[in-house]
Amino acid sequence: MQTIFWSRRRLLASLAAVTAVAAAPLAWTPVARAAETATPDPLTLPNTDRAKVVKAWMTGGRATKAAAADALFGTDADIQRSSPKHCRR
DSSP: OOOOOOOHHHHHHHHHHHHHHHHHHHHHSOOOOOOOOOOOOTTOOOSSHHHHHHHHHHHSOHHHHHHHHHHHHSOHHHHHHHSGGGSOO
16 A cells, blocks of 8 residues: 655645635625615605705705795795795805
8 A cells, every 4th residue: 555645735735726626616706786876866855946945944054944944834925935046146
């Protein structure tokens, strides 16, 4: 019976080959990525004067929020008066 001598080089080469074969399927799998879709606008509102005042209230500063809140608690005439198309720019 012949005894095979396993040198350090042969042992490390065999171990490297086994590791490469075991890791090969992991290297060929595609990387999971999120789908590239456009994110919807969180401020999507209908095209009405009241919605424009709500959007101004959501995105405006202190003065804009105060004026928009007063208009939203008021009547439709208040909404018409404080609608962004009637405001100075």
